[in-house]
Amino acid sequence: MAETEKKGPSRRAVLGAGLATGALAAGMGRAQEADPLITEVQDWASSFGDPVDAAPYGTPIRFESHVVRRNVEWLTESPVSSINFTPIHALEGTITPQGCAFERHHSGAIELSKGDYRLMISGLVETPMVFTYEDLMRFPRTVTTAFCECAANGGMEWGGAQLEGCQFTQGMIHNMEYTGVPLRLLLEEAGVKPEGKWIYAEGADASSNGRSMPLEKALDDVLVAFFANGEALRKEHGYPVRLVVPGFEGNMWVKWLRRIGVYDQAVESREETSKYTDLMADGSARKWTWVMDAKSVITSPSPQAPIRHGKGPLVITGLAWSGHGKIDRVDVSIDGGKNWQTARLSGDVKPKALTRFHLDIDWDGSELLLQSRAMDETGYVQPTKDQLREIRGLNNVYHNNSIQTWWVRADGEVENVEIA
Amino acid sequence: MSKSLKLLACTVALTAATPVLAEKIGLGRPALPEEVAAWDVAVLPDGTGLPEGSGDVFTGDEVFAEKCASCHGDFAEGIDNWPVLAGGQNSLTNRRPVKTVGSYWPYLSTVWDYIHRSMPFGAAQTVTPDEAYAITAFILYSNGLVEDDFVLSKENFSEIRLPNEGGFRPDDRAEAEYPLFMGEPCMADCAGDLKVTKRAVDLNVTPEDPDGKPAGTLPPLTLAAAGDVAAPAEEPAAEAAEEAPAVETAAADPALVEAGEKVFKKCKACHKVGDGAKNATGPILNGIVGKAAGAVDGFKYSKPMQAAAEGGLVWSHEALAEFLANPKGYMKGTKMSFAGLKKAEEIDAVIAYLGTFGG
Numbered sequence: 001m002a003e004t005e006k007k008g009p010s011r012r013a014v015l016g017a018g019l020a021t022g023a024l025a026a027g028m029g030r031a032q033e034a035d036p037l038i039t040e041v042q043d044w045a046s047s048f049g050d051p052v053d054a055a056p057y058g059t060p061i062r063f064e065s066h067v068v069r070r071n072v073e074w075l076t077e078s079p080v081s082s083i084n085f086t087p088i089h090a091l092e093g094t095i096t097p098q099g100c101a102f103e104r105h106h107s108g109a110i111e112l113s114k115g116d117y118r119l120m121i122s123g124l125v126e127t128p129m130v131f132t133y134e135d136l137m138r139f140p141r142t143v144t145t146a147f148c149e150c151a152a153n154g155g156m157e158w159g160g161a162q163l164e165g166c167q168f169t170q171g172m173i174h175n176m177e178y179t180g181v182p183l184r185l186l187l188e189e190a191g192v193k194p195e196g197k198w199i200y201a202e203g204a205d206a207s208s209n210g211r212s213m214p215l216e217k218a219l220d221d222v223l224v225a226f227f228a229n230g231e232a233l234r235k236e237h238g239y240p241v242r243l244v245v246p247g248f249e250g251n252m253w254v255k256w257l258r259r260i261g262v263y264d265q266a267v268e269s270r271e272e273t274s275k276y277t278d279l280m281a282d283g284s285a286r287k288w289t290w291v292m293d294a295k296s297v298i299t300s301p302s303p304q305a306p307i308r309h310g311k312g313p314l315v316i317t318g319l320a321w322s323g324h325g326k327i328d329r330v331d332v333s334i335d336g337g338k339n340w341q342t343a344r345l346s347g348d349v350k351p352k353a354l355t356r357f358h359l360d361i362d363w364d365g366s367e368l369l370l371q372s373r374a375m376d377e378t379g380y381v382q383p384t385k386d387q388l389r390e391i392r393g394l395n396n397v398y399h400n401n402s403i404q405t406w407w408v409r410a411d412g413e414v415e416n417v418e419i420a
Numbered sequence: 421m422s423k424s425l426k427l428l429a430c431t432v433a434l435t436a437a438t439p440v441l442a443e444k445i446g447l448g449r450p451a452l453p454e455e456v457a458a459w460d461v462a463v464l465p466d467g468t469g470l471p472e473g474s475g476d477v478f479t480g481d482e483v484f485a486e487k488c489a490s491c492h493g494d495f496a497e498g499i500d501n502w503p504v505l506a507g508g509q510n511s512l513t514n515r516r517p518v519k520t521v522g523s524y525w526p527y528l529s530t531v532w533d534y535i536h537r538s539m540p541f542g543a544a545q546t547v548t549p550d551e552a553y554a555i556t557a558f559i560l561y562s563n564g565l566v567e568d569d570f571v572l573s574k575e576n577f578s579e580i581r582l583p584n585e586g587g588f589r590p591d592d593r594a595e596a597e598y599p600l601f602m603g604e605p606c607m608a609d610c611a612g613d614l615k616v617t618k619r620a621v622d623l624n625v626t627p628e629d630p631d632g633k634p635a636g637t638l639p640p641l642t643l644a645a646a647g648d649v650a651a652p653a654e655e656p657a658a659e660a661a662e663e664a665p666a667v668e669t670a671a672a673d674p675a676l677v678e679a680g681e682k683v684f685k686k687c688k689a690c691h692k693v694g695d696g697a698k699n700a701t702g703p704i705l706n707g708i709v710g711k712a713a714g715a716v717d718g719f720k721y722s723k724p725m726q727a728a729a730e731g732g733l734v735w736s737h738e739a740l741a742e743f744l745a746n747p748k749g750y751m752k753g754t755k756m757s758f759a760g761l762k763k764a765e766e767i768d769a770v771i772a773y774l775g776t777f778g779g
Contacts, residue, residue, distance in 0.1 A: 070635050072627055077491075077501045077701070078689040081541070087636055107544065108685070120451055122460040128451035135447045160618040164626040164634040189444050200462060206544035208537045210462065259459050268465050270534040274525050277588060283512035285524075289591045303620075304637045331605070336614040340607045369614065373605065380598055381605045391597060395517050407616060416620035 059099075066090070069100050070167060075156075080108035081207070083150065085171030088297075088319065089304040094175050094347060094354040095145075098234045101174035104150055104250065106207030106271075109236040112256050117240050119186070119224070123200075123262035126191030133240055136224065139181040144223055144246060145353045147321045149173040149292050151249035151276055154400035157385070161405075161416045165304035169404065169416060170297040173321075175354035178244045180225030183218050186260070196262040200269070201243050204258035211252040212266035213245070213290065221246050221352075224257065246352040247323030248290040249398075251276050281393025292323035294382050295401035296330050296357070296374035307412030311365035316343070320355045322376035327355040329375045334361065336369030336405060336419050337384070343372070351377075368408035369419060385418065463533040467578040470532070474573030475554025477561040483551050484558050486748065487540045490690070490701055490755045496520075496562040499701065506562035509583070522563030526585045528577065532556045542689055543759040672772045680773025683766045687758070693777045702756060706777040711735050724753040740774075741767045 060067065069084040076082040086102040103109065114133040122128040150172035156162045163169050187199070192215065199218045202210035213222075223244040226233060233239040238255025245252045251271055266272065266288070278286040298318040301307050307314065320327045326349050331340040343357040357372070374382040385402035407417040463469040475483075485494060491502035498504035508518025517524075521531055536552040538544050547555070557572040560580065566572075572580070620626065627635040684693075690702035697704045703716035714721045714729030721729070728751065733739065743750045744767050746760045761767050 066636050066639060068636070070627060072625075074625065078541075080685075080689050089636070090638060107538070107541070120455065120459050122451060122456050128456050128460075129448045130451045130455065131448040138447055139445065160623075161620040162623055162625060164620050165636065167636055168626060168634075185445070189448060191444075202462070206538065206542070208544065261460060261462060263464065263468075265464060265466070267462050267533075268527050268530055269462070270530050270538070273527065273530050273588075274519060274521075279512060279517060279519070279524075281513065283517075283587070285512075285588050286591055286593075287588045289593065291591075291593075293593070304634050306637070308640050308642075331607070336611065338609060338611045338614070340605070340610070369616075375605070378598075379602045381601050381603070383597075383601050387600070391600075394515065395512075407619075417616045418618035419614045420617045 064090075067100060069102060072163070072168060081106050083152075083172060085167045086174050087167050087304075088171050088173070088299050089166050089302050091299070092317065092356070094319070094356050095229060096174035096176060096354075098176070098228055098231070098237055101176065101237065102150070102172050103236045104172070105205070105236070105255075106209050107205050110205045110256055111235060112204055112240065114240045119241065119257060120259045121186060121190040121262070122259060124193040124196035124264060125187075125262050126193060129186075129190045131186065133226075136181055136226065136241065139185050141179055142182055142223065143177060143179050144221070144244060145175065145177045145350050146244055146246040147173055147175040147292075147352065147354045148244075148250045148253050149295075149321070149323075151251060151289075151292070151398040154402070155397045158389070158394050158396055158400055161418045164416050166297050166299055166302045166404070167304060170295075170319075172250070173319075173354075175321075176228040177230070178223055178225040179227035180223040180241075180244065183222040183224050183243070183260070184220075186224060187218060187262070190262075192262055195264050198263045198266050200259075200261040200263060200267045201252070201254040201257060202259040202261070203238075203254045204256040209251070209254060209271055210267065210269045211254060211272055212263070212269065213248070213252060215262070217245070217248070217290075218260075247292060247325075249276065249292055252290065276398060278392065278398050279395045281395070289399055292321070293399065293401040294320070294322035294324065294327070294374045294376040294380050296320035296327075296372040296382060297404045298332070298370050298372050298406060301370065301408055301412075301414050302406055303414045303416055306414050307363070307408065310412070311363050314361050314363040316359040316361060316370070318343075318357050318372050320345075320357055320372070320374040321353065322374065322378075322380070323352055324380065325351045325377040327374055328377050328379075330355075330357040331373045331375075332357075332359045333371045333373070334368045337371050337373075337403070340373065365410060367410055368406075369417075370406040370408055370414075371403050373403055386420070461533075461537060463529045463536070465527040465529045467529060467574070470529075470574045470577055471549045472574055473549035473553050474571055474575075475550050475552070475557055476571040477554075477557045477566065477568050479551075480554035480556070480558025480561070483547075483554050486753070487543075487547065487551075487757050488555065490757045491541060496559055502701070505559055509563075512584075512587070520563065521559050522565060522583060524584050524587070525582055526588050528556065528560075528580050528582055531559060532577075540757050542686065543757065546759060672775055676769050676772040677776055679765075680769035680771070683761065683770040684773055686761075687770070690756075690758075693774070705774055708735055708777075709737065709740065709771060709775045713739075722751075722753050722755040724751050725755070737771055740771050744770065 067087045067090040069086065071082060071084040083104040084102055086096055087100055117133040119131045153172035154169055157169055197215055198212050199215055200210055200212045202208055224241060225244045226241050228237060233242055241257050243254045243257050272287065278289050280286065296318055298316055300317050316332055320330045327345065330343045330345065332343045333340045343359040346356045346358050349355050382401060382403055388402050405417050405419055407415040461469065491499055492505055493499045496505035497507065504518055505521050508520040508523035511518045511523060525531065532552050535555050536547055539547060553572045557570055560566045561568060561570060629635050629637060690700055691705050692698060692700055693705050697706060699716065699719045703719035712729060713733035713735055714725045744761050747754055747756045747758055
C-alpha cells in the first residue's frame with residue numbers, strides 16, 4: 001500500500017460546492033459539488049501500481065476481506081469435524097470461488113499428493129482395479145457444473161429463525177464447474193458383475209467418510225473430478241480427486257476419493273444411518289433421502305447485506321437450485337407471500353446447478369417482508385417452512401428447503417424472521 | 421486387442437458428443453488381494469466383511485475407557501456435545517431426541533465398522549478387530565441390550581438386532597410430499613394479515629463483527645475511499661491474542677514455534693490455548709511448560725494424572741517430551757486418547773509453540 005493519507009475535498013472543490021448548491025436550488029442539473037475524486041489527480045492515476053511479479057497467484061483485493069468463509073463455533077465440538085459457510089450474501093453470478101466455498105470435514109482437510117493418490121474399485125466386479133492419478137488423466141473427460149449443498153443447510157432453522165444472514169442460513173452450498181472422468185468409465189474398466197446393485201464411495205481421510213448410492217446413479221452423471229473452476233481442486237475440496245454427485249446431498253460428494261466398492265446392498269455406514277437420515281414427528285425416519293429439492297434464497301438484501309442507499313431503485317438478487325433438474329421460474333414477494341411477481345433468470349439455466357435471479361424494484365422506503373419461491377422443471381414449487389413442518393415435524397434436521405423470509409426495516413437493516 | 425489399439429478405438433469414439441464406451445480402455449492395473457484386503461474393510465448389515473475375532477463386555481469397558489471415554493464418557497453418555505452412544509430409548513418423538521446406538525441406529529454392523537475404520541477421533545484405524553468386537557459389546561451393554569457376561573464374535577454377530585431396525589423407510593418424498601407442492605402457485609391475495617412471529621435477533625447466537633453487526637456484513641460503500649477503508653476493512657489480526665506473552669517468545673526460535681503451531685493442529689480438537697481459552701475435552705495448555713501436572717483449574721483429570729500430580733510431577737521440557745512421545749506408555753490410564761507424536765522434531769516444535777503461551 002503506497003498511500004494511506006486521507007484525502008479531503010480541496011479548497012477549490014469546497015468553493016465550487018457553494019456554487020453547485022445555488023444551481024441545485026434553481027432546480028437544474030449540475031452535481032451538488034465537484035467530486036475531488038474526479039477533479040484532483042489521485043495517487044493511483046499518477047504513480048505505479050503493483051508489478052506483474054507481485055502476486056504469482058492472486059488473492060482478492062483487501063477491500064473484500066470481509067468476503068470469507070465463516071463458521072459458527074457453538075455448532076460443533078471440534079473444528080476438524082465441522083462446517084463453515086459460503087459468503088453467498090457477498091457473491092454474484094453462479095460460480096463459487098473455491099477459496100470461499102463452504103467446507104465440511106469429518107476429520108480435517110488432509111494433504112494428499114497426486115503422486116501418492118490411488119483409487120481402488122473393488123467388490124462385485126470382474127477385476128478389482130487400482131488407478132493412479134496419471135491413469136485418471138488418460139480417461140476421456142467431461143465438464144459439469146453442479147451445486148453441492150450440505151443436507152443440513154438450514155438445519156438450525158427448523159425450530160425457528162435462528163441465525164442472522166444467508167451465509168449462515170443457506171450458505172452450506174457452492175457451485176463449481178468440474179472436469180473429471182465419468183465414474184461409469186471406471187466401473188466399466190473393472191466390469192460390474194450382474195449382482196452389483198450399489199456402489200459405496202469412500203474417502204482417504206481419517207474419517208473414511210463413505211456413502212452408498214444405487215448403481216444407476218453411479219452410471220448416470222457421477223463424476224470423478226480433479227478440476228474445479230478451471231484449476232486443481234483445493235485441498236479443502238478434496239485434492240487431488242473428489243466425487244461429484246449432481247443433485248444429491250453434499251455428504252455423498254466424497255473427497256480424497258480412495259475406493260469405490262460395488263455391492264448387492266447398501267453398506268448402511270454411519271453417515272447414512274445415524275446421520276443424514278430424517279427423523280419424522282412420529283419417531284420413524286426416512287433414509288436414502290439423497291436428492292436436494294428445489295430451493296431459493298434472496299442473497300441481497302439480507303441481514304449481512306442491508307440497504308444503505310435509501311429508497312428508489314433496488315436490485316433484489318438471489319439464488320435458486322434443484323437437485324431434480326433445471327429451475328423453471330422464481331417468484332419474489334415483498335409482502336410476506338401475499339402477492340408475487342416473477343423474477344428474471346439471469347445467465348444460463350443449467351440442471352442441478354445454481355441459477356441466479358434478479359428483480360429490480362423501486363423501493364418506496366417502507367418495510368418489506370421479502371421472500372423468494374423457486375419452481376423446477378418437474379413443476380415442484382418450493383414450500384413454506386410450515387408446510388414442511390406439518391409433514392415432518394421439528395426434528396428433521398436435514399433437507400430444509402423452505403421459503404426464507406427477510407424483514408427489511410425502513411432504515412434498510414434486514415432481519416431473519418418467521419411470519420404467520 | 422492391444423492397448424494402443426484400444427486407445428485408438430477410444431479416440432474414435434470420443435468424436436461423438438459424449439463418450440459411450442462399451443469396451444475397456446486398458447488403463448489401471450488389477451488390485452492385488454492384499455491391497456483389496458487392506459482397503460476393502462467395510463462391514464455390511466448382513467455381516468459381510470467381518471473378520472475373525474471376538475470381544476467381551478468387560479474387555480470392552482476397559483478399552484472404551486482408554487480409547488473412547490475422553491469424548492464419549494465412561495458410560496457412553498457423551499461429554500459436552502460429543503456423540504451420546506447409550507440411552508435415549510423412547511426419546512425419538514421428544515423435542516430433543518437422543519439418537520444413540522440403542523435408540524436410533526438400525527444396524528450393529530455400522531457400529532463395528534465405524535469403530536474399526538474411523539475411530540478413535542484423531543487416531544483412526546488403531547483399533548484391532550478384537551478390540552472393535554469388545555467395544556461394540558460394551559456399547560450394547562451400555563444400552564441394556566446384552567448382559568455383562570456377553571461375548572460378541574463374528575459367529576454370533578448377525579443374531580444381534582438393534583431395537584430401531586424397523587424405524588427406517590426409504591425416501592418417500594415422491595409420494596408423501598411432491599404431489600402437495602406441484603402446480604401453478606397463487607400469485608395474488610394469497611394470505612391474510614401477517615405478523616412477525618419469530619426473530620433471529622432475539623436468540624442472539626449469530627457470530628458478530630466487532631461493531632455488533634452479523635459477522636461478514638458488507639461495509640458501507642461510502643467508506644470506499646482507499647485511505648478511509650484501510651483500517652476497518654482489514655481482518656483483526658489472528659495473531660493479536662498471541663502478542664501478549666512476547667517475553668517468552670523472544671527466546672524461542674520463530675521457525676520452530678511456527679512448525680509447532682502446525683503440529684498443534686493434531687491437539688487442537690481437544691486442547692485450547694491463548695486468550696479466552698477454556699477447558700474442553702482436554703485442559704487448557706496456557707503456561708503448561710514448566711507447570712505442575714494436573715493443576716489446571718476446573719479440569720477433571722484421570723486418577724493416574726491426579727496421582728502423578730500429588731507425586732510432584734512437573735511438566736518440564738523432558739517430561740512433556742516423554743509424555744507426548746507415548747502418552748499411554750508414559751501414563752497408563754490417562755484420559756488423553758492420542759497415539760503420540762512419532763518424531764522428536766515434532767515434539768520439540770510443539771513444546772516450543774506451547775512455551776509461547778503464558779499462564
